[in-house]
Amino acid sequence: MLNILRKEAGLSASALSYIFIAFGLMFLLPGYPILCGVFFVTLGLFQSFQKAREANDTVFSALLPIAKKDVVKGRYLFVCLIELCSLLIMAITVIIRMTLLRDAVPYTHNALMNANFFALGVAFFIFGIFNSVFVGGFYKTAYKFARPFVTYIIIAFVMVGVAEALHYIPGLEIVNAFGTDHLGFQLGALAVGMALYLLLTILSLRSSCRNFEKLDL
Amino acid sequence: MDRAEIRGLCKRYPSFELKDVSFSIGSGRITGFIGRNGSGKTTTIKSMLNLIHPDSGEVSFFGLPMFGNEAEIKKRIGYSTGTVSWYPRKKIRDLVAIVKRFYDTWDDAAYRKYLDLFQLDENKMPIELSEGMKVKCNLLMALSHRAEILILDEPTSGLDPFSRSELLEIFTSLKHDGVAVFFSTHIITDIEKCADDIVYISHGKIVAASSKDDFVSNYSESGESLEDIMLRLERSVLNA
Numbered sequence: 001m002l003n004i005l006r007k008e009a010g011l012s013a014s015a016l017s018y019i020f021i022a023f024g025l026m027f028l029l030p031g032y033p034i035l036c037g038v039f040f041v042t043l044g045l046f047q048s049f050q051k052a053r054e055a056n057d058t059v060f061s062a063l064l065p066i067a068k069k070d071v072v073k074g075r076y077l078f079v080c081l082i083e084l085c086s087l088l089i090m091a092i093t094v095i096i097r098m099t100l101l102r103d104a105v106p107y108t109h110n111a112l113m114n115a116n117f118f119a120l121g122v123a124f125f126i127f128g129i130f131n132s133v134f135v136g137g138f139y140k141t142a143y144k145f146a147r148p149f150v151t152y153i154i155i156a157f158v159m160v161g162v163a164e165a166l167h168y169i170p171g172l173e174i175v176n177a178f179g180t181d182h183l184g185f186q187l188g189a190l191a192v193g194m195a196l197y198l199l200l201t202i203l204s205l206r207s208s209c210r211n212f213e214k215l216d217l
Numbered sequence: 218m219d220r221a222e223i224r225g226l227c228k229r230y231p232s233f234e235l236k237d238v239s240f241s242i243g244s245g246r247i248t249g250f251i252g253r254n255g256s257g258k259t260t261t262i263k264s265m266l267n268l269i270h271p272d273s274g275e276v277s278f279f280g281l282p283m284f285g286n287e288a289e290i291k292k293r294i295g296y297s298t299g300t301v302s303w304y305p306r307k308k309i310r311d312l313v314a315i316v317k318r319f320y321d322t323w324d325d326a327a328y329r330k331y332l333d334l335f336q337l338d339e340n341k342m343p344i345e346l347s348e349g350m351k352v353k354c355n356l357l358m359a360l361s362h363r364a365e366i367l368i369l370d371e372p373t374s375g376l377d378p379f380s381r382s383e384l385l386e387i388f389t390s391l392k393h394d395g396v397a398v399f400f401s402t403h404i405i406t407d408i409e410k411c412a413d414d415i416v417y418i419s420h421g422k423i424v425a426a427s428s429k430d431d432f433v434s435n436y437s438e439s440g441e442s443l444e445d446i447m448l449r450l451e452r453s454v455l456n457a
Contacts, residue, residue, distance in 0.1 A: 003318045011304055011315050060303035062268055064319050065291035216269035 004066060004074030005081075012052040012075075017082055020044025024089030027115040028097070030106035034115055035160040038123045041086040042130045042152070045079055049138060049145055058142045059217050069209040072139060076205050079135055083127045087120070094120050102179040113164050117186035118175045121193025122163045126156050128200030139208035142215055220244050220366045220397040226264050226274035233421060235260050238274070240416045240426035242366060242399045247392050249412035249429075250401040253451060257421040258401040262370050266296060278366065292320055295359020298370045302343035302351050309354060310339040313361075320362035328361035334387075349380035356387070367391065369400040373407050385411040405444040417447070419454045 021044070026037030052058070061071040097115045101107055113119055130152055137148025167176035174182045175189070219241040226238040235257050242248050252258050263269040265276050267283050276283040278290045304312055317323040332339060335353040343351055352372050359367055373381045381404075388398045388411050402408065408415060408429070415432045417425045425432055429443075436446045 006318065007315050011307060011312070055304040055306075057303070059268065063266065063291065063296055064316070065288050066319065067287050068267065070288075214270065217263070 001070065001073065001077065004061070004064070004070055005077050007061070007064070008048075008074050008078035009081075012048055012055070012057050013078065014044070014047035014051045016047040017044040020047075021082060021086045021089065024086035025093060027090045027093035027119070030110050031112060033112055033160055033164055034119060035113070035122060035126065035163055037086075037090070038126045039153075039156050039160070041083065042127070042134070042156070045082055045130070046134070046145070046149055048078070053143065053145070062217055068213055072208045072212045073205065076131070076135065076201070076208070079131060080201065083130075087123060087127070090115075090120055090123055098179045108178070113167065114176050114178060116177055117183075117190040118177070119163070121190040122159065124190070124193035124197040125200075126159055128197035129155055129159065131197075132200040132204040136204035136208050139211050142212060142217065220279060221265070221399070222275070222277045223261070223265060224275045224277075226261065226271045226276070228260060228264060228269065228271045233257070233260070235264070235271070236422045238264075238418070238421075238423050240423060242397050243414065244365075244397050245392055245395045246413040247388050247398045247411050248400075248414040248416060249408035250399060250416045250418065251403065251405065251408055251447065252401075252418035253403055256418045258403075258418060259370055260421075261418065262368060262401060265368060266291075266294075292322065292362070293365045295356075295362070295364030295367045296369070297352065297355030297359055297367070297372060302346070302354070305344035306342050308340055308342055309337065309357075313339065313358070316358055317361070322363045324361055324363055327363065328357070331357045331360050348375040349377065349384075352376065352380075352384065356384075360391070364396065366397040366399065369398070371402055372400050373402055373404055381407065382410075405447050409443045417450070419451060424450060424454070 020041050023037040023040035023044075026032065026040070027034045058071075061074070062068055064071070094115045094117065097107060107114065133155060134145070134148045134152040137151065138145045140148075163175075166172050174185050177183075177186055221242040223241070224239050226235055228235040233255070238257070238261055240248075250258055250261070260269065264271045264274070265283075267276075267287055278286075278294060281290060283290055313328065317325075317328075335350075335357055337346075337350065337353060337357060343354060346354060356367075356369075356372075373384060376384065385407060388400070391398055392413075400407075412429055415425065415427065415429050416423060417432070425436065427435070433443060433446065436450065438446075438449070441449070
């Protein structure tokens with residue numbers, strides 16, 4: 001598995017996949033829909049899918065001395081690695097905003113969503129949607145990615161909009177908690193986001209392995 | 218001893234059908250897989266490599282069924298397509314650095330030997346290579362992990378006569394080292410020059426699978442050349 005991951009990272013990956021990890025830092029921006037950072041990270045991942053397809057990677061990988069399903073697992077592993085790197089940046093950013101910058105004026109007068117554990121949980125969920133809708137959709141054909149990507153974009157931006165709007169609904173103000181306020185709720189929301197990420201990714205991986213096995217390349 | 222056994226392969230497409238394809242590939246022999254364009258050569262080869270799924274039939278290498286032994290079998294076979302190149306904008310050296318890790322049988326000495334023999338520059342990218350050199354580049358990868366059987370899809374297509382002749386000589390030299398070479402072609406003179414066995418496919422059906430000598434003695438009429446035989450057989454299939 002390490003070899004196929006090395007192949008993904010060294011041959012198939014677009015440099016943009018690595019560079020766009022830095023969009024995790026968008027969690028620092030006040031007055032900006034911070035979850036757009038998640039979309040930009042996935043846009044970088046999309047570039048790797050595009051580059052790999054142009055290089056005939058699917059058949060190249062299928063001919064390597066590994067089981068066909070390991071080709072799919074390698075790609076998922078790479079995608080998750082990039083996502084987790086950006087989530088790490090987002091998590092560090094969240095902690096900085098919750099502690100050191102808790103009272104910084106640009107953040108206390110922020111009309112949009114605060115960077116807190118709830119936001120991080122939603123970021124996990126949107127990455128899970130990417131893995132499920134885009135990556136899983138791609139492996140239905142191992143060739144076509146326009147429809148799965150457009151579908152993912154629509155769902156992702158609806159999610160961003162919903163997450164941004166939630167705290168305006170009476171009773172749901174706690175989703176936009178500052179600092180360590182409502183920490184129990186926030187950590188619970190993060191745990192739910194992580195669980196959804198895991199669930200969506202594992203289900204998508206299983207179905208992609210099955211689909212790829214049946215494909216005629 | 219047979220290196221590969223293909224039994225009863227069937228695959229149905231809306232406009233084409235592979236019908237009950239069966240043949241075997243012998244150790245240390247060169248097998249020419251001949252048929253006109255669209256006769257089913259590539260479909261058969263892709264089925265052998267588990268790239269497409271036949272509706273029925275079995276493929277086994279070294280006595281092991283492909284299903285369930287894919288990784289182990291692929292380590293022992295080499296595959297090349299004549300004109301397709303992978304990662305056209307990566308240096309050969311970088312491609313090799315990634316690919317070699319998958320093979321515990323990778324032989325750096327063999328890699329250097331074939332690099333010199335094929336006069337390939339490992340700092341070049343596939344996109345910078347001629348069609349002939351691309352074939353050699355694919356062969357380089359296959360031979361450097363001591364493949365016991367080479368499966369080559371139209372390796373001589375697009376090659377000039379000199380490169381073709383050179384490639385056929387390489388096949389002969391590999392055969393003497395015990396490597397089984399299976400190559401598809403629609404160029405009959407390639408078969409005439411170096412093949413020991415012939416598998417002839419027409420309209421998705423194997424017409425003949427035998428040694429070249431047996432093929433000629435069974436199908437030749439009044440001193441026909443191999444090319445004359447093939448053309449007559451193909452016409453008779455069309456007129457049937």
